[in-house]
Amino acid sequence: MRGWLSRKTTQDPGTEPGAGDVHLALARESLKELLQDTRVPAPVRAQLARDYDEVRDMLEKLEHGHVHIAAFGRVGVGKSSLLNALLGENRFSTSPLHGETRQAGRAAWAREDAGGVFLIDTPGIDEIGGEEREQAAREAAERADLLLFVVEGDMTAVELEALRTLSDQGRPLLLVMNKADRYTQAELDQLRLRLMERTAGVLSHRNLICASADPRGGGAPQVEELITRLWTILEKEGRTLAAMNASLFAGHLSEAIGYRIIEVKRHVAQRVVRTYCIAKGVAVAFNPVPVADLAAAALVDGSMVVHLSRVYGLPLTRREAGTLVRVVVTQMAALMGTVWAVHLLSSALKMGTGGMSVMLTAGAQGAVAYYSTYVVGQAAERYFAMGKSWGEAGPRAVVAEILESVDRQSILRQARDDLSQRLGGEGS
Known part of the structure; x- marks a missing residue:
């Protein structure tokens, strides 16, 4: 594999494969077995055609060493702006219109050694009358390897419920407090403590990150803390993350197949x-x-x-x-x-x-x-x-x-x- 994996996965000839390699191999085998299982009746395969297509996409993703990072959150918290700040260019729409993001969008992270890392923008979870958009956001989150849950202040009940739901899926989750430049340092410290209290048992404190994707006054984006945390996770757990997500998806599809059968x-x-x-x-x-x-x-x-x-x-x-x-x-x-x-x-x-x-x-x-x-x-x-x-x-x-x-x-x-x-x- 290339890109973000190269520095951490190069091995001397004859050495045992690392845990990440083993996890990837097992995940690939699980997906291949799902695709090749002749015991699944044709009517069931037809009913789950979309899921089987996603298995093929997931298998291709593993073969190429891709990792998907999805931004999740309410409308207006700055998900698109945050991803644009990470990308260093405006790839995602930041229109002031409510709920401008209608479908999940994807862009490659063209950062040095970032080959194979893709950033995904999703519709807001609270879009009024937008059940289809909300479902699209949830599906994108379920397919991603790492999630960014973006807020702009203290969490609402809807946000807290969504955060807990995502946490239950077993994927790494970072809580990003965007628009941090709008607060004084004292207010920011108090807000951090409040968020830590409300997410206790759900989120590790080190995964609570402050950022300012689009600071007031036109200053440069303040996302270095987020970038550092993301790369720490990717370099340490990148292969395992991709394998774990594929295994979770394979498990969900196996359950769906069993239910349909x-x-x-x-x-x-x-x-x-x-x-x-x-x-x-x-x-x-x-x-x-x-x-x-x-x-x-x-x-x-x-x-x-x-x-x-x-x-x-x-x-x-x-x-x-x-x-x-x-x-x-x-x-x-x-x-x-x-x-x-x-x-x-x-x-x-x-x-x-x-x-x-x-x-x-x-x-x-x-x-x-x-x-x-x-x-x-x-x-x-x-x-x-x-x-x-x-x-x-x-x-x-x-x-x-x-x-x-x-x-x-x-x-x-x-x-x-x-x-x-x-x-x-x-x-x-």
């Missing part, structure tokens, strides 16, 4: 569950013999669980699926005895009348069967989504939560609609 699987799983709900409802409604009802129910539920296990890539045998169904049904019976009593009563009516009551009870019993399979399917889907686990609370808590969240009457109405369509078709 789960969503895709969940969508497929819900279609599977409904298909089996209808199949079980029809099987029970058409069979007047109670024992056969139970056999059909067990067969349908077991087949559904096997199907769901394959959707989630966690295949079960039919015996294992049967065990899972029994666990769920046992918890259902304990938690909602009334529904199961209705089911058993309907079966008893069938047996006592030799099947003559089928016309009266088949629809109701089919709907109850539909509902029971729906609950079994939801519980099984939750079990597979958690990696074949019920979690710390166990199956009873999972089933109880599902029963609590499900609108029973709505599901039963859906069951009657689905079954009436199917039964009507069978009868025609």
Whole structure:
């Protein structure tokens, strides 16, 4: 690598790579693995196309040894002026119009040994009616390796909240008190103490810097303290910063991929569950013999669980699926005895009348069967989504939560609609 890294990264042949080199290598491998992972379904890749483009950009950034420094803060605090002062030229707009910076802008720091360092200007975090600009600023900050949070005095509640949010991201953060020339030395000392108190536990005192990007009266910019601190960080931690940011981004994308994959699987799983709900409802409604009802129910539920296990890539045998169904049904019976009593009563009516009551009870019993399979399917889907686990609370808590969240009457109405369509078709 060249530029700002050259003085600190030159190694004698045969020496072990430094920590920064190791971090960079690991980060590059993480990004390459994300791009080359063939297990990610095509629909998920399509949904996350923009994120994958950013991974490619991040990988190119690492390959070229680039480091991005982004300025963040409210409208009017002098972010653009501060970056221009660092650059030594007016590259970023400093219009007095409120919220002139509409998108994140970038410029190379053409300072000696600054090859590969880019300064990024962002929209203000408090732009009225500018949610898109605020989002652009946040995204730029998330992609940067080092952040400058610019203020012009004591921090507002909005600024303090934003500072804490950025600090939680784990990136190096400098608080720059711009327009310092507007204060007397006594006022400046008092303001420093105030800012230190308010950022205690969030910001290191050495990362609180005073600057005057555009002094009153047309004097030269006073940014040497900021430049010194930036170069100290870059020379000491530059490679690690770039690697850390890439790793953070890779981690966020991995989470997003995992979430989208789960969503895709969940969508497929819900279609599977409904298909089996209808199949079980029809099987029970058409069979007047109670024992056969139970056999059909067990067969349908077991087949559904096997199907769901394959959707989630966690295949079960039919015996294992049967065990899972029994666990769920046992918890259902304990938690909602009334529904199961209705089911058993309907079966008893069938047996006592030799099947003559089928016309009266088949629809109701089919709907109850539909509902029971729906609950079994939801519980099984939750079990597979958690990696074949019920979690710390166990199956009873999972089933109880599902029963609590499900609108029973709505599901039963859906069951009657689905079954009436199917039964009507069978009868025609």
